[in-house]
Amino acid sequence: MRIWVNGELRDAEDAMVSVLDHGLTVGDGIFETVRTVDGRPFALTRHLGRLTRSARGLGLPDPDLDEVRRACADVIDANPMALGRLRITYTGGLSPLGSDRGKAGPGLVVALGEAARRPDTTAVITVPWTRNERSALAGLKTTSYAENVVALARAHEHGASEALFANTAGQLCEGTGSNVFVVLDGQLHTPPVASGCLAGITRALAVEWTGAQETELPFDVLERAEEIFLTSTLRDVQAVHRVDGRELPGGPGPVTAKAMRIFDERAGDDLDP
Numbered sequence: 001m002r003i004w005v006n007g008e009l010r011d012a013e014d015a016m017v018s019v020l021d022h023g024l025t026v027g028d029g030i031f032e033t034v035r036t037v038d039g040r041p042f043a044l045t046r047h048l049g050r051l052t053r054s055a056r057g058l059g060l061p062d063p064d065l066d067e068v069r070r071a072c073a074d075v076i077d078a079n080p081m082a083l084g085r086l087r088i089t090y091t092g093g094l095s096p097l098g099s100d101r102g103k104a105g106p107g108l109v110v111a112l113g114e115a116a117r118r119p120d121t122t123a124v125i126t127v128p129w130t131r132n133e134r135s136a137l138a139g140l141k142t143t144s145y146a147e148n149v150v151a152l153a154r155a156h157e158h159g160a161s162e163a164l165f166a167n168t169a170g171q172l173c174e175g176t177g178s179n180v181f182v183v184l185d186g187q188l189h190t191p192p193v194a195s196g197c198l199a200g201i202t203r204a205l206a207v208e209w210t211g212a213q214e215t216e217l218p219f220d221v222l223e224r225a226e227e228i229f230l231t232s233t234l235r236d237v238q239a240v241h242r243v244d245g246r247e248l249p250g251g252p253g254p255v256t257a258k259a260m261r262i263f264d265e266r267a268g269d270d271l272d273p
């Protein structure tokens with residue numbers, strides 16, 4: 001495994017960042033996860049756009065996107081694999097202990113790991129913890145992900161692969177690493193970005209390609225939705241066959257099946273939509 005660290009490719013054993021990096025000490029960093037198929041990244045331009053938006057949201061300097069693209073290409077070339085998870089991490093860099101950021105400048109790491117094709121359907125749970133739609137970090141893809149670590153572990157304890165959050169207003173928001181869509185009266189809806197969810201790249205493509213509406217939805221919509229699906233970079237469109245104790249059409253249902261088909265077709269036609 002060869003990893004890009006601050007300007008060069010290194011073997012995994014030598015790919016080091018300082019223990020005083022602000023990403024490690026206080027979670028002051030941002031990231032992107034990009035799917036690669038046979039050595040080609042999917043939707044890289046959209047991911048790099050979000051990387052810049054996240055950097056601005058944290059007050060980090062804009063990443064040099066030519067450098068990030070070069071790093072991605074070098075890492076992909078150095079680690080051939082069929083299906084990969086390309087991870088771009090950009091951190092606050094060397095800093096004093098505490099929340100003030102240092103002046104050394106940001107750090108950039110790009111790594112690639114093998115990914116497995118996701119099952120077509122999955123189980124999810126709801127969790128009592130909330131997303132804060134008024135947080136300074138709302139909508140930013142930061143490395144401060146420990147809340148997701150806790151919620152995802154809870155999901156696994158219950159035989160599920162994802163945990164869904166409400167926001168502080170009691171509206172449906174998102175999963176630990178995915179966006180959520182529901183079917184009501186045959187119509188497809190997903191929470192708006194104002195709910196505090198991440199503006200998922202897969203979510204945006206699914207909205208464009210299926211005509212799903214962005215709608216504020218109460219959290220208990222999960223108790224009556226006819227169908228539910230998740231979207232994320234590594235899930236694409238994935239049907240939900242169980243929410244907490246409630247079984248859903250796992251087949252998947254007709255609206256979900258159509259969204260999966262459209263997504264597969266369109267994503268196959270254009271690698272950088």
Ligand SMILES: Cc1ncc(COP(=O)(O)O)c(C=O)c1O
Nearest residue numbers: 177178179198200201202232233
């Ligand atoms: C909190 C959160 N929501 C949603 C998503 C889905 O976004 P994307 O489709 O860009 O992978 C992610 C990404 O993994 C995420 O971390």
